Amino acid sequence: AQTVTQSQPEMSVQEAETVTLSCTYDTSESDYYLFWYKQPPSRQMILVIRQEAYKQQNATENRFSVNFQKAAKSFSLKISDSQLGDAAMYFCAYRSARGGAQKLVFGQGTRLTINP
Amino acid sequence: NAGVTQTPKFQVLKTGQSMTLQCAQDMNHNSMYWYRQDPGMGLRLIYYSASEGTTDKGEVPNGYNVSRLNKREFSLRLESAAPSQTSVYFCASSEAYLLGGPRGGELFFGEGSRLTVL
Numbered sequence: 001a002q003t004v005t006q007s008q009p010e011m012s013v014q015e016a017e018t019v020t021l022s023c024t025y026d027t028s029e030s031d032y033y034l035f036w037y038k039q040p041p042s043r044q045m046i047l048v049i050r051q052e053a054y055k056q057q058n059a060t061e062n063r064f065s066v067n068f069q070k071a072a073k074s075f076s077l078k079i080s081d082s083q084l085g086d087a088a089m090y091f092c093a094y095r096s097a098r099g100g101a102q103k104l105v106f107g108q109g110t111r112l113t114i115n116p
Numbered sequence: 117n118a119g120v121t122q123t124p125k126f127q128v129l130k131t132g133q134s135m136t137l138q139c140a141q142d143m144n145h146n147s148m149y150w151y152r153q154d155p156g157m158g159l160r161l162i163y164y165s166a167s168e169g170t171t172d173k174g175e176v177p178n179g180y181n182v183s184r185l186n187k188r189e190f191s192l193r194l195e196s197a198a199p200s201q202t203s204v205y206f207c208a209s210s211e212a213y214l215l216g217g218p219r220g221g222e223l224f225f226g227e228g229s230r231l232t233v234l
Contacts, residue, residue, distance in 0.1 A: 004158075006158075009156070033221055035221070042227070043204070043227055043228045044225065044227055045159075045206065045208075045223070045225035047222045047223070050220065050221060050222075091158055091159065095221060099166075101147045101149075101164050101165075101166040101172075101210070102147060102149075102210040102211075102221050102222075102223055103149070103161060103164060103174070104159075104161070104223060105161075105175075106151075106158035106159040106160070107158050108156055108157060108158045109156075109158050
């Protein structure tokens with residue numbers, strides 16, 4: 001079974017600075033997808049970014065980018081120019097390429113605080 | 117658009133009581149899911165329905181049952197609630213198969229239901 005580990009329960013960053021959230025995963029599969037979801041205090045889960053394992057190029061979405069290291073099974077999220085609205089719980093998630101349903105395996109989450 | 121709607125938002129139960137969490141989506145998605153969220157453990161999949169008429173166990177199915185009533189609705193039932201089932205429950209929906217594009221495979225979540233079992 002696949003597992004996802006986020007070793008940083010809490011992180012904080014000054015507004016406008018850059019922060020990196022870590023995620024590692026364990027799988028024997030070669031084809032899979034990785035996601036970062038954001039959960040603000042409203043509890044609503046919001047997709048931030050997605051990475052296909054077969055793509056060497058790291059995904060980017062505006063101020064959000066990932067560092068995907070397939071051999072190391074590492075998938076970190078970098079947030080540039082941090083804003084107060086980025087304060088949230090961030091979850092890393094894994095999905096096997098097999099099967100039809102989007103069954104995600106989530107990490108434990110990292111709570112990100114933005115200091116003004 | 118309403119997206120994914122869960123009811124109730126909050127519920128307090130006594131040990132041994134039963135209850136059903138309701139979930140409905142208006143995005144014409146084929147697949148639906150129930151997750152529970154506990155502090156320090158992230159979200160864990162309880163049950164899912166890949167398509168109308170099918171249901172399958174996830175990572176933590178014990179103590180729960182589900183019903184895929186139709187394409188829109190997917191309910192979660194606790195037959196005899198236990199304190200260990202105190203949690204926040206999320207319903208989600210998605211397309212059945214992974215689609216291309218930057219948001220392919222995205223799960224759309226409801227706002228969550230906080231359940232306390234005393």
